[in-house]
Amino acid sequence: MKTLVNANIWRLVKAEIFYNLFVHALLFLTLTFMFYLFGGLVRDGIYQDPSLPHLLAVAIMYLLFTTRFLEKRTRYIQTLPVTQRELGLARIYAQGFYCVGALLIYGISLMASFPADLLTEGLWRFLALAALLLLGNAAFCLSFDMWAASSLPTFIKALLLALIWILILRLGTLYLEIPFAEGMSRGDVTTAIFIYKTPWGVMLQYLFAIVLSVMSYKLYIHRQSFLT
Amino acid sequence: MSHAFQITQLVKKYPEFMLGPLDLTLEPGMVLGYIGPNGSGKTTTMHCLTGLVKADKGSMHIFGRENHPNKPAWKLDIGYVGDVHVFYERWTGEKNLKFLSQFYPDWSDTLAKELADRFRCPLHKKAKELSTGNRVKLSLIAALAHSPRLLLLDEPTAGLDPVVRTEVLDTLFEILEDGQRAIFYSTHILSDISRLADELAFLSNGQLVQRTAKDDLTDSWRRISFRLKDKVTINKVVEHKTEGQDHQVVSSDVVETLSHLKALNAGNIQESRMTIDDIAVHILKGVQ
Known part of the structure; x- marks a missing residue:
């Protein structure tokens, strides 16, 4: 039976988590301090936009994603006696854990920024950013796997990836522009509200993240070369 | 009895290079030197055999089991040392070995320790702090500690200076001289393997040129x-x-x-x- 979790997958994911545990812990402490600081400044009306440290958290998390690929660990684990399917799933899960780290930090930020509205405004913001992060993560994995796919012409790969990233970056900028709604066009405000303030919009992002993750997984297990 | 490995009609095409069609077998306990100049297809053969690269055509069997990506039992029988030595860089050698040990039922910590002593490999150091020579040694320990029946060595001493190369090879050959394993050793430096090899296979431009017993070669x-x-x-x-x-x-x-x-x-x-x-x-x- 094809399981989604087994001992081998857990061993691989665990290694990935613990490998970056120190960096995560350091990041966690630093950003928590920063978010409390910014949260306090926002509450006191000294600083209006709490999104800057959030953006920083996301940027650092993405830098962490890249280390996995740059360190050629794909090649390292490829020779282990585990199935291609287990390797593919472990890879997706391990990258998902980076998002969990980012969300943990963001959750603390929300506690600091919206202590009174944590279960309303705070929860919505949390779910919205989680969707955006998972989407970005899935797009990141897909970018590597699509680029490594030898069956697609380079032009097609470049075009598809450009389209995906334009869409995701636009979603990201909309998220950041929400606090400044008065300066946005009517169309952008409608889209931003749908994507980040309605259950269907948030669900749509999660669905899109899952589709991209599945595509990434499929491309990975059908790769012709694992030398990266 | 099954071959240690059996490569049948293997073909792998790249834009400017094609390996094969290649037929090659190795019997258990034998040592086959795989000789060829740079770019002749030695590493591609190794990558296909280990599953790092998928072949375009042909089949490969390790001790009778196809090297299928979703039936990985065949990987238990091989120890592989490539030309690139990849680890979890911020982990010590010891922790890297501990990670690997989880996947091999026949892994022996005692053997790993013994090999580290013989190679004089500092397992307490982080992988990223190891010299090239010590990275090779760590790769060899990782490949040998689960007592594989087939050892695939792809120019393991590439990039080492002559002193360290000799030291690594001397220790390696002392360990391997018991004849317990089949060894497929690819190199373009024949003296690296001539001491140990039973047979030599010569590869040029992706084609097997000649395969012969080492003694027959020197006699004729x-x-x-x-x-x-x-x-x-x-x-x-x-x-x-x-x-x-x-x-x-x-x-x-x-x-x-x-x-x-x-x-x-x-x-x-x-x-x-x-x-x-x-x-x-x-x-x-x-x-x-």
Whole structure:
């Protein structure tokens, strides 16, 4: 039976988590301090936009994603006696854990920024950013796997990836522009509200993240070369 | 009994290079040196065999089991050391080995420790702090600690200076001399493997040129000098130099060449044995 979790997958994911545990812990402490600081400044009306440290958290998390690929660990684990399917799933899960780290930090930020509205405004913001992060993560994995796919012409790969990233970056900028709604066009405000303030919009992002993750997984297990 | 590995009609195409069609087998307990110049397809063969690269055509079996990506039991039988030594860089050697040990039921911590002592490999250091030589040693320990029946070594000493290379190879060969494992050793430096190899397979431009027992090779190849007035084509000669009436040839079959020379009434015939490196150069030069 094809399981989604087994001992081998857990061993691989665990290694990935613990490998970056120190960096995560350091990041966690630093950003928590920063978010409390910014949260306090926002509450006191000294600083209006709490999104800057959030953006920083996301940027650092993405830098962490890249280390996995740059360190050629794909090649390292490829020779282990585990199935291609287990390797593919472990890879997706391990990258998902980076998002969990980012969300943990963001959750603390929300506690600091919206202590009174944590279960309303705070929860919505949390779910919205989680969707955006998972989407970005899935797009990141897909970018590597699509680029490594030898069956697609380079032009097609470049075009598809450009389209995906334009869409995701636009979603990201909309998220950041929400606090400044008065300066946005009517169309952008409608889209931003749908994507980040309605259950269907948030669900749509999660669905899109899952589709991209599945595509990434499929491309990975059908790769012709694992030398990266 | 199953072959240690059996490669059948393997083909792997790249834009400017094609390996195969390649047929190659190795029997359990035998050591096969895989010799060829850079870019001849040695590493591609290894990558296909280990599953790092998918072949376009053909099949590969390890001890009778196909190297299928979703039936990985065949990987338990192999220990692989490639030309690139990849680890969890911020982990110590010891922690890297601990990680690997979870996947191999036959992994022995005692053996790993013993190998580390013999190689004098500092397992307490982080992988990123290890010298190239020590990275090679760590790779070898990782490949050997689960006692694989087949060892795949792809130019493991590439990039090492001569002193460290000799040290690594001496220790490795001491460990491997028990003849318990089949070894497939790819290199372009024949002296690295000539001590241990039972057979040699020569690869050039993605094609297997020749496969022969090492002893047969050294017995049949000779450098022969003689005097003869005319310049004639001589049987089994792969290189022929003349200076007046003095000739010097390299023969791939000393018996046949000598018999031909005698028939031609050549004078002052002298033969000398060739080193295995010298023979390899001539074999590979002959197909280029």
